[in-house]
Amino acid sequence: MALVVQKYGGTSVGSLERMERVAERAIAASRAGDQVVMIVSAMAGETNRLLGLASQVTPLPDARELDVLASTGEQVSAALVALTVQKLGHPARSLLGSQIRIRTDGAFTKARILEIEGTKLLDTVANGKIAVVAGFQGVDDAGDINTLGRGGSDTTAVAIAAAIRADVCEIYTDVDGVYTTDPNICRKARKIDRISYEEMLELASLGAKVLQIRSVEVAMKYGVPIHVRSSFSDRPGTIVAGEEGLEKVVVTGIAYDKSEGKVQLINVPDKPGVVATVFGMLADQNVSVDMIIQSPSREGGHTTDVTFTVPKQDLARTKESIERCAREIGGAAIEYDMDIVKVSIVGLGMRSHAGVASRMFRILAEEGINIQAISTSEIKVSCVIASKYTELAVRALHTGFGLDRDDLELE
Amino acid sequence: MALVVQKYGGTSVGSLERMERVAERAIAASRAGDQVVMIVSAMAGETNRLLGLASQVTPLPDARELDVLASTGEQVSAALVALTVQKLGHPARSLLGSQIRIRTDGAFTKARILEIEGTKLLDTVANGKIAVVAGFQGVDDAGDINTLGRGGSDTTAVAIAAAIRADVCEIYTDVDGVYTTDPNICRKARKIDRISYEEMLELASLGAKVLQIRSVEVAMKYGVPIHVRSSFSDRPGTIVAGEEGLEKVVVTGIAYDKSEGKVQLINVPDKPGVVATVFGMLADQNVSVDMIIQSPSREGGHTTDVTFTVPKQDLARTKESIERCAREIGGAAIEYDMDIVKVSIVGLGMRSHAGVASRMFRILAEEGINIQAISTSEIKVSCVIASKYTELAVRALHTGFGLDRDDLELE
Numbered sequence: 070m071a072l073v074v075q076k077y078g079g080t081s082v083g084s085l086e087r088m089e090r091v092a093e094r095a096i097a098a099s100r101a102g103d104q105v106v107m108i109v110s111a112m113a114g115e116t117n118r119l120l121g122l123a124s125q126v127t128p129l130p131d132a133r134e135l136d137v138l139a140s141t142g143e144q145v146s147a148a149l150v151a152l153t154v155q156k157l158g159h160p161a162r163s164l165l166g167s168q169i170r171i172r173t174d175g176a177f178t179k180a181r182i183l184e185i186e187g188t189k190l191l192d193t194v195a196n197g198k199i200a201v202v203a204g205f206q207g208v209d210d211a212g213d214i215n216t217l218g219r220g221g222s223d224t225t226a227v228a229i230a231a232a233i234r235a236d237v238c239e240i241y242t243d244v245d246g247v248y249t250t251d252p253n254i255c256r257k258a259r260k261i262d263r264i265s266y267e268e269m270l271e272l273a274s275l276g277a278k279v280l281q282i283r284s285v286e287v288a289m290k291y292g293v294p295i296h297v298r299s300s301f302s303d304r305p306g307t308i309v310a311g312e313e314g315l316e317k318v319v320v321t322g323i324a325y326d327k328s329e330g331k332v333q334l335i336n337v338p339d340k341p342g343v344v345a346t347v348f349g350m351l352a353d354q355n356v357s358v359d360m361i362i363q364s365p366s367r368e369g370g371h372t373t374d375v376t377f378t379v380p381k382q383d384l385a386r387t388k389e390s391i392e393r394c395a396r397e398i399g400g401a402a403i404e405y406d407m408d409i410v411k412v413s414i415v416g417l418g419m420r421s422h423a424g425v426a427s428r429m430f431r432i433l434a435e436e437g438i439n440i441q442a443i444s445t446s447e448i449k450v451s452c453v454i455a456s457k458y459t460e461l462a463v464r465a466l467h468t469g470f471g472l473d474r475d476d477l478e479l480e
Numbered sequence: 481m482a483l484v485v486q487k488y489g490g491t492s493v494g495s496l497e498r499m500e501r502v503a504e505r506a507i508a509a510s511r512a513g514d515q516v517v518m519i520v521s522a523m524a525g526e527t528n529r530l531l532g533l534a535s536q537v538t539p540l541p542d543a544r545e546l547d548v549l550a551s552t553g554e555q556v557s558a559a560l561v562a563l564t565v566q567k568l569g570h571p572a573r574s575l576l577g578s579q580i581r582i583r584t585d586g587a588f589t590k591a592r593i594l595e596i597e598g599t600k601l602l603d604t605v606a607n608g609k610i611a612v613v614a615g616f617q618g619v620d621d622a623g624d625i626n627t628l629g630r631g632g633s634d635t636t637a638v639a640i641a642a643a644i645r646a647d648v649c650e651i652y653t654d655v656d657g658v659y660t661t662d663p664n665i666c667r668k669a670r671k672i673d674r675i676s677y678e679e680m681l682e683l684a685s686l687g688a689k690v691l692q693i694r695s696v697e698v699a700m701k702y703g704v705p706i707h708v709r710s711s712f713s714d715r716p717g718t719i720v721a722g723e724e725g726l727e728k729v730v731v732t733g734i735a736y737d738k739s740e741g742k743v744q745l746i747n748v749p750d751k752p753g754v755v756a757t758v759f760g761m762l763a764d765q766n767v768s769v770d771m772i773i774q775s776p777s778r779e780g781g782h783t784t785d786v787t788f789t790v791p792k793q794d795l796a797r798t799k800e801s802i803e804r805c806a807r808e809i810g811g812a813a814i815e816y817d818m819d820i821v822k823v824s825i826v827g828l829g830m831r832s833h834a835g836v837a838s839r840m841f842r843i844l845a846e847e848g849i850n851i852q853a854i855s856t857s858e859i860k861v862s863c864v865i866a867s868k869y870t871e872l873a874v875r876a877l878h879t880g881f882g883l884d885r886d887d888l889e890l891e
Contacts (some may be wrong), residue, residue, distance in 0.1 A: 085533070085536055085537060088537075119556070122496070122556075122560060123559070123560065123563055125496055126496060126499075126560060126563045126564050126567055127563055127564075127566065127567035130563050130566075131562070131563060131566055133573070133574075134559045134560075134562045134563045134566070134573075134574055135559070137555060137558065137559040137562075137574050137576070138555075138556060138559035138560065138563075140555075141552035141555050141556050144548060144549075144551075144552050144555075145530070145533075145549060145552050147548065148534075148545045148546070148548040148549035149533060149534070149537060149545075149549065151542070151545045151548075152534055152537045152538055152541050152542060152545045152549075153537050153538075155538065155541075155542055155545070156537055156538035162544070162545075163544075163545055163548050165548070165625075167578060167623075168623050168624075212578075212579050213579075214576075
């Protein structure tokens with residue numbers, strides 16, 4: 070007998086018919102002897118409908134009221150799924166964030182879970198009922214509803230699994246697992262059977278589509294195994310877990326990220342404190358700078374060029390500050406390039422294999438792709454290249470690191 | 481400076497535009513120096529939509545889950561109205577039943593309020609904010625959401641007004657007050673300026689359309705003055721309050737009720753305990769019998785005829801029991817008549833005026849209307865007549881007791 074948390078996303082509970090399918094799945098697990106906790110998202114489209122109403126009222130709605138509004142989406146799903154389970158002949162009961170005391174930190178629309186009291190949940194499943202928990206929500210110490218931000222139901226599920234020491238947290242979605250890269254741009258992409266938390270975090274730009282990154286952080290912290298799988302089939306998906314037992318491939322996946330833009334400060338005086346001024350200003354404005362490269366100025370002399378990447382969405386609001394800052398430190402010019410992509414190879418195997426980065430550079434060079442910036446971590450190498458090369462680079466790296474599906478070669 | 485509770489029904493908050501109007505009204509009161517607590521219903525149609533989803537899932541949905549589902553309607557309204565007030569430049573904050581601790585008795589879908597902790601609400605308005613409370617809901621001691629039944633937001637409003645000792649509880653609706661009778665069948669019906677709680681309760685069949693009866697009971701118990709008025713105009717409506725200062729008219733209003741059917745047990749043996757058997761059985765089945773008349777049998781001898789009225793909706797499920805019961809006590813026959821109406825005159829003035837009942841009978845007789853049954857209370861006389869006479873009887877009584885509008889006589 071296992072204690073299982075099953076999380077169903079908005080598509081999986083997108084209609085009453087689909088709710089019936091997820092209810093059947095939960096009941097099957099329960100009849101097979103498991104204790105089942107379901108976590109449900111709002112029905113597909115419902116959160117957008119609710120937030121749309123708010124933005125019709127006012128362009129800058131109060132975050133506290135947004136949370137009161139948006140949390141109803143999951144509440145409706147929880148009640149309807151509980152009713153569906155009951156109709157199919159199995160006892161069930163819905164539970165809201167406030168009822169199982171999902172304590173959050175009070176940061177409206179992007180709260181973090183501080184604590185979950187598992188007792189009520191464990192009592193519910195111990196009594197043979199399927200517990201249906203409204204995802205995405207908690208309550209802060211002032212008694213106000215907090216939501217966890219987009220995709221927050223994944224985090225609810227993993228945090229609950231940690232709190233009740235569940236054997237596994239199954240995340241049901243509309244794809245059948247995590248892929249070696251985006252199957253939309255590389256048809257040789259392969260489903261990964263097992264991946265470590267660390268790799269999953271680095272593969273954020275792939276994983277974010279199927280799994281909220283914060284949920285992986287929580288899973289890693291508490292050692293909760295996640296099983297990412299399709300709610301439309303019974304095939305096993307991808308297990309996200311600790312390192313033990315992982316196949317030791319050098320590279321696990323190829324990620325790409327088009328959300329960043331590149332900023333170059335040209336001919337900046339090469340003296341102490343100058344760079345600190347720029348990045349201090351950006352930090353003050355809450356902009357997270359990703360890659361930073363400092364290089365001797367192309368024009369020589371005692372100047373350098375400073376290149377960095379920042380999220381495009383942050384750039385608009387900080388452009389003016391960057392330019393003022395550049396003038397103050399005596400920089401000659403600023404260049405922006407929004408047409409870039411960051412392509413990354415990720416794999417625990419890199420730790421013990423030398424030459425992985427240089428192999429990546431060679432593969433890109435063979436395709437005639439110029440590398441504009443590089444950053445590395447223990448299990449990741451990222452290169453900034455022109456965004457027009459995205460598909461070419463991803464496919465070349467996917468093949469070059471031996472990730473292609475075998476079955477396709479027969480075609 | 482007054483402490484004012486304003487309750488807005490589903491029509492008054494039926495769209496974002498209408499929410500803007502109610503927000504303006506609340507802000508105007510606040511700017512005039514009042515402390516304002518708004519109670520809001522679900523947007524018109526929303527409760528039906530939600531309950532419709534539940535009944536699509538299963539014909540007999542679990543009451544607990546229905547309450548989880550239905551309570552989201554008021555939650556959405558509260559958040560949107562709070563956002564609307566904020567947009568118009570006034571601080572506001574939504575509050576759910578659980579947040580202001582509206583403690584209920586655990587009877588899902590038809591709970592009663594046990595207690596309200598007014599502190600949080602009073603703190604909110606003391607800080608200059610408009611409090612926007614989700615009506616219709618409370619939380620029981622198990623932490624489950626309870627709803628108060630259809631129209632429950634009226635009761636929420638009055639109970640809150642009682643808990644915080646508000647100066648008045650304004651119930652905004654789509655009509656401009658309580659009328660002397662149904663304006664749809666008597667165009668001479670007049671808006672009542674002031675009416676007592678007792679009369680309002682007796683006028684249930686008129687009042688229920690604008691005011692939930694339970695809310696009047698609560699108002700009477702705690703002496704909360706209710707002001708029933710239109711959310712579409714600034715004209716004063718009807719004050720429902722204690723007796724003091726009421727104009728001493730004999731009859732305040734004419735009510736009619738078509739919801740009951742008449743049952744006649746004919747030729748029942750006239751001996752002790754026989755009638756008790758019938759009504760004991762009905763009580764066991766939770767059927768509330770309204771009027772009971774026992775009369776010597778038309779056919780003479782030691783038998784009587786027993787006539788009583790019961791809600792038509794209860795009759796269907798009890799018909800069989802009534803018939804079995806009648807056979808057991810040796811009754812000769814049963815007759816049903818569903819085409820009846822109960823017409824009532826209501827007024828505190830009856831206490832001190834003799835002959836009111838006989839005046840009613842004379843007015844009906846002059847119209848050639850046969851009275852099938854009569855019941856009286858201290859401030860009410862009801863007659864059962866054939867339902868085809870409804871309009872005729874109501875108009876004749878309205879004129880006969882001097883309730884007609886003066887202005888119409890000029891037409």
